[in-house]
Amino acid sequence: MSTVAASPSGGWNRFWFTPADPSTLGLIRILTGLAVLFIHIGYSFDLQAFFGKDAWLNLDLANEYRRELPIVPPPTEWEHRLPSAAGEDPQKAAQVTQHVQRWGVHPDLAHSHGTPSWSIWYHVTDPTAMAWLHGAILVVMALYTVGFCTRVTSVLAWLAAMQYVHRGLTTLFGMDQMMILLLMYLMLAPSGAAFSVDRWLLRRGWSWGWLFGQQASALPDQPEPSVAANVALRLMQVHMCFIYMAAGLSKLLGSSWWNGTALWWAVANYDFTPLRYGWYADSVRWLSKHRLFWELFMSGGVVFTLVFQISFPFLVWNPKRRWILVAGSVLLHTMISVIMGLLGFGLCMIALALSFVPPEVVRDWAAGLLEPRKKPAVVPPTAEPALMQAA
Amino acid sequence: MTHAFSPESARPPAPSPWTLMIPGICGIALAALLMQFRDTITVANTIVRDIADIARFVLLLAGIAGAGLAIVRQPRSPFLIGLSAIAALLCSYAVEPGWDAIRMPFRVLAVVAAMGAVLVALPTRFQRAALSVAIVFHFGGILTAITTVPPPTGGGAPWLPSQLWARVYRPYLQFMYLSNAYHFYSPDPGPATVIWARIEYSDDSYRWVIVPNREEHMKDPFALTYYRRLCMAESTNQLVPVNAITPVMAQQRAEAGRRIGIPEPLDIERIIPTAPQHRVPTDYSAMMISSYARFLFRAYPHENPAVPVRAVKVYRVVHLMVSPEQLVHGTEPTDHSLYLPYFQGEFNRDGKLTNPNDPFLYWLLPILRFPKAVPTASEQFEFINYAEIHGNRKQIRSSE
Numbered sequence: 001m002s003t004v005a006a007s008p009s010g011g012w013n014r015f016w017f018t019p020a021d022p023s024t025l026g027l028i029r030i031l032t033g034l035a036v037l038f039i040h041i042g043y044s045f046d047l048q049a050f051f052g053k054d055a056w057l058n059l060d061l062a063n064e065y066r067r068e069l070p071i072v073p074p075p076t077e078w079e080h081r082l083p084s085a086a087g088e089d090p091q092k093a094a095q096v097t098q099h100v101q102r103w104g105v106h107p108d109l110a111h112s113h114g115t116p117s118w119s120i121w122y123h124v125t126d127p128t129a130m131a132w133l134h135g136a137i138l139v140v141m142a143l144y145t146v147g148f149c150t151r152v153t154s155v156l157a158w159l160a161a162m163q164y165v166h167r168g169l170t171t172l173f174g175m176d177q178m179m180i181l182l183l184m185y186l187m188l189a190p191s192g193a194a195f196s197v198d199r200w201l202l203r204r205g206w207s208w209g210w211l212f213g214q215q216a217s218a219l220p221d222q223p224e225p226s227v228a229a230n231v232a233l234r235l236m237q238v239h240m241c242f243i244y245m246a247a248g249l250s251k252l253l254g255s256s257w258w259n260g261t262a263l264w265w266a267v268a269n270y271d272f273t274p275l276r277y278g279w280y281a282d283s284v285r286w287l288s289k290h291r292l293f294w295e296l297f298m299s300g301g302v303v304f305t306l307v308f309q310i311s312f313p314f315l316v317w318n319p320k321r322r323w324i325l326v327a328g329s330v331l332l333h334t335m336i337s338v339i340m341g342l343l344g345f346g347l348c349m350i351a352l353a354l355s356f357v358p359p360e361v362v363r364d365w366a367a368g369l370l371e372p373r374k375k376p377a378v379v380p381p382t383a384e385p386a387l388m389q390a391a
Numbered sequence: 392m393t394h395a396f397s398p399e400s401a402r403p404p405a406p407s408p409w410t411l412m413i414p415g416i417c418g419i420a421l422a423a424l425l426m427q428f429r430d431t432i433t434v435a436n437t438i439v440r441d442i443a444d445i446a447r448f449v450l451l452l453a454g455i456a457g458a459g460l461a462i463v464r465q466p467r468s469p470f471l472i473g474l475s476a477i478a479a480l481l482c483s484y485a486v487e488p489g490w491d492a493i494r495m496p497f498r499v500l501a502v503v504a505a506m507g508a509v510l511v512a513l514p515t516r517f518q519r520a521a522l523s524v525a526i527v528f529h530f531g532g533i534l535t536a537i538t539t540v541p542p543p544t545g546g547g548a549p550w551l552p553s554q555l556w557a558r559v560y561r562p563y564l565q566f567m568y569l570s571n572a573y574h575f576y577s578p579d580p581g582p583a584t585v586i587w588a589r590i591e592y593s594d595d596s597y598r599w600v601i602v603p604n605r606e607e608h609m610k611d612p613f614a615l616t617y618y619r620r621l622c623m624a625e626s627t628n629q630l631v632p633v634n635a636i637t638p639v640m641a642q643q644r645a646e647a648g649r650r651i652g653i654p655e656p657l658d659i660e661r662i663i664p665t666a667p668q669h670r671v672p673t674d675y676s677a678m679m680i681s682s683y684a685r686f687l688f689r690a691y692p693h694e695n696p697a698v699p700v701r702a703v704k705v706y707r708v709v710h711l712m713v714s715p716e717q718l719v720h721g722t723e724p725t726d727h728s729l730y731l732p733y734f735q736g737e738f739n740r741d742g743k744l745t746n747p748n749d750p751f752l753y754w755l756l757p758i759l760r761f762p763k764a765v766p767t768a769s770e771q772f773e774f775i776n777y778a779e780i781h782g783n784r785k786q787i788r789s790s791e
Contacts, residue, residue, distance in 0.1 A: 016523070016526065017519055039613070042610075042611040042613055042616055045610040046610075046616055049690075054689050056683055057623075057682050058682050061678060061682045065678070071561065073553060073554055074547070074548075074554065104673075116565050116566040117492065117565070118495050120492075120493060122490075152459070155459075166492075170623045170626040171620070171622050172619075173619075173622050174575060177571040180567075180569070181569060184569075235526070239533065243573045246537040246572060246574060247577070250540070250574035250577035251576065251578070254543075254577050254578030255578075256579040257578075262580055264714075265579065268712050268713055268718075268724065269712050270710065270713075270725060271585065272618075281724075284718070285718055285719075289719055342618070343613050343614075
């Protein structure tokens, strides 16, 4: 801390550019990969309905939208300058009228037109070709999840996921944003350096190690720390703070977050929650019949959400309190997953929260998982002489 | 702890990055040349053109693989990264001009690679400075996206972030799909929106379609097929804030309602005072509704292929959430009166409104609960679904 205080640039450099163990990234990659894989398997049922020529958002409209949508910034002065008169030119007047009818704004007010959307699905619309391409993408994502040729598949997985989000504009929600930012940050770092097939193969002398961007000749027991790993982890951490801060502060504008009823409107939303199932409906009904419990549960949930989200960016940097915040994040998103049914979103947020878990803790978890504590071999007394003889 | 790998010297040597990059860039250049002469080839012979297209595709893929693997092989070489920028630029010329959504990312990649080449060539100190600037720019964009949301109480979005968004950050954030404001469940968690559509066939038969509904649309373990449709339905729910109902509009709506037995807006307002009677979608939502109608037109054909779809009527339905008091007093979350259908128009095959002057357009056509004339122990109320009554009516024009 004293160094930070003495030299802000030194603190900045240490924060962003200290080499870090990529073990945490390996764990995040697995979780992200699983989420990405399941999210895109979901598209298999709707490839034509969401991305085909005659999709819900049809290709013609999607193309028109990405090429012609006027972008109108607020005026640089106190009011918008008046659009130039069409004058005597009837052709221009007709164009202006058409533009106003289509987009609801005078073309002269637009700073630019179109959105930088890019997707192969704007051009590949043959159902068979789409199915083959989608199948290939799923294979890439599976390889990424297990960490095979991760340097290559991490970039391909990000590229592939972008094709879907840029075409399926109206079908997206928070989960897709989280997935993309995780893929983006993981792509910047050696996320396949730990807990991956790459590493497993390298340790067994696979001769194509150069494909992974790793030097097989120098493989220590632990993955080699790298600046890229630290930058990726820091980007995730800072981004998560922005997310929680925005989510928490924007809630303060809502009356239901002030009067403590917001949680009810989340848990009693029939279209999202499992309210159709007896166990859940009975729990909600029971709670409603007991006003005190209802108020305690709802107000408690609201206070927890607000305090947690707003305080997270400030408290999480303290190593002593960090585990509480990470556990709180896992709890919050597990609850959201169960109650709101947003499993993919929950998985992505938990993956993001894991960026705060130190690599040595991750390695301990992995060691516990992969190498369970060995029970001492119990040798029956009667077998001992035979063993001795065999020896 | 020992590793099972053999010494590096015992392995076949890794290929030189140049042996990957040079053929790769040549392949891409050849593909770009084939693209430039495609029109000439087409004139000569379409079979030759098809063969040239396949060759172009193979060359392009192989070239990208070669250039990409060269970078993986030696990621810190400014020369290789510089060449990869040229390769990316050539790639943009190797795809058809109409494929603008593919050309653009190649060109962006070329710029990024060129900047990367310079960055790699810099001393560590300057590399860090450049990366620091990039990090600040990146999170400046995230902050801009967060703060450009207008507050619900009005007054518009803050000026500075809005200018930065429109003039600086929008291309970057939208290209990278990082434009979310993260205002989850705020300012308040709201009700879900669903779509009801009445598909009408030329033999006067019809069917109602609800989007989404769990039985039909929940197909995968994450239920994403369902939730994505829920998001899609929500895209019809962007509404024009100021919604003046002119006397002429009100009169036309009242007269049309009288003809088919739908109460006047004022009568409906007395029963459900909190629900707005008339909500006009924004241009964006109107476009989406039109596209969805077009989809429904094709997705739900008649069982008899000889009977075409005649029209699709679309209703944006707000599914209000049951309050704890209502739940305690026996109202179910699916109580019919909790659904507020707003008529969005009748559409033809191309997703065009068949009657833009429909007197019911964008009006609430509710489901109202009335006491039963002869109540029973189990059923004391009956519901009248005015959306259904409206759907069953023949076309009413404002001039009628």
